Amino acid sequence: MHLDGVRLVRGSGAAATEVLRGVDLALGPGRLVALAGRSGSGKSSLCHLVAGVARPSAGTVRVAGHPAHAVRDWGTVALLPQRLALVPELSLAENVLLPRRLGRAGPCAPQDGAGDLLDRLGVARVAHRPAQEASLGEQQRAALARALHAGPAVAVLDEPTGHQDDDHVALVLAAVVAAARRGTLVLVATHDERVSGAADARVRLHDGAVEAVEGDTGAPPPAAP
Ligand SMILES: Nc1ncnc2c1ncn2[C@@H]1O[C@H](COP(=O)(O)OP(=O)(O)OP(=O)(O)O)[C@@H](O)[C@H]1O
Numbered sequence: 001m002h003l004d005g006v007r008l009v010r011g012s013g014a015a016a017t018e019v020l021r022g023v024d025l026a027l028g029p030g031r032l033v034a035l036a037g038r039s040g041s042g043k044s045s046l047c048h049l050v051a052g053v054a055r056p057s058a059g060t061v062r063v064a065g066h067p068a069h070a071v072r073d074w075g076t077v078a079l080l081p082q083r084l085a086l087v088p089e090l091s092l093a094e095n096v097l098l099p100r101r102l103g104r105a106g107p108c109a110p111q112d113g114a115g116d117l118l119d120r121l122g123v124a125r126v127a128h129r130p131a132q133e134a135s136l137g138e139q140q141r142a143a144l145a146r147a148l149h150a151g152p153a154v155a156v157l158d159e160p161t162g163h164q165d166d167d168h169v170a171l172v173l174a175a176v177v178a179a180a181r182r183g184t185l186v187l188v189a190t191h192d193e194r195v196s197g198a199a200d201a202r203v204r205l206h207d208g209a210v211e212a213v214e215g216d217t218g219a220p221p222p223a224a225p
Pocket residue numbers: 010011017019037038039040041042043044045046
């Protein structure tokens with residue numbers, strides 16, 4: 001995943017705000033990367049660009065060799081949005097199966113089924129329930145399962161522990177680490193130190209710009225001049 005000279009402006013005229021400015025970032029496959037920074041620093045905006053649901057005002061965002069906005073299948077890039085975006089009338093299990101029913105499995109698809117993944121995330125008992133009748137924490141873990149079951153090259157997870165207690169944070173972490181070990185680049189926007197602590201690398205945003213990158217990002221070293 002490569003971001004080069006990325007700038008994102010929201011709003012127009014006098015209300016225009018530069019929410020990302022001059023972001024350069026390269027992340028390789030099979031890494032769990034935490035995206036940290038204060039509220040309003042631009043984490044969700046960057047997630048939306050990588051997931052292709054928004055386009056940069058300037059610069060380029062490429063995932064698995066394609067411009068992010070041109071990617072249409074969750075086998076390439078899957079998203080856990082902050083507001084989850086489950087289909088409320090479908091069961092949690094049906095929501096998890098949707099990406100692979102609508103498209104093809106990605107290169108990092110798990111060997112075991114959706115039921116096993118829901119079991120490992122502590123959602124099996126309520127998997128038959130319509131999403132709208134599950135607790136927020138259960139919904140969030142099902143939305144995580146939906147992204148990971150797709151087996152994507154890149155998984156973008158916006159605050160995946162935001163509605164979880166300590167025990168369920170451990171289950172979420174185990175699932176995202178397993179996905180990274182299968183080869184998925186997992187980019188996690190988070191305020192949660194437990195997630196940052198488990199990550200292979202950490203990227204810190206400040207006021208729309210990259211303030212620091214540390215750890216093993218899996219990016220190839222820059223070419224010699
Ligand atoms: N449509 C918009 N119009 C104007 N400003 C926007 C718009 N969307 C986001 N912003 C602003 O962009 C900045 C970055 O927002 P973003 O949601 O990316 O931050 P964040 O780091 O994810 O925050 P949080 O941790 O609170 O989720 C914020 O100041 C926000 O108010």
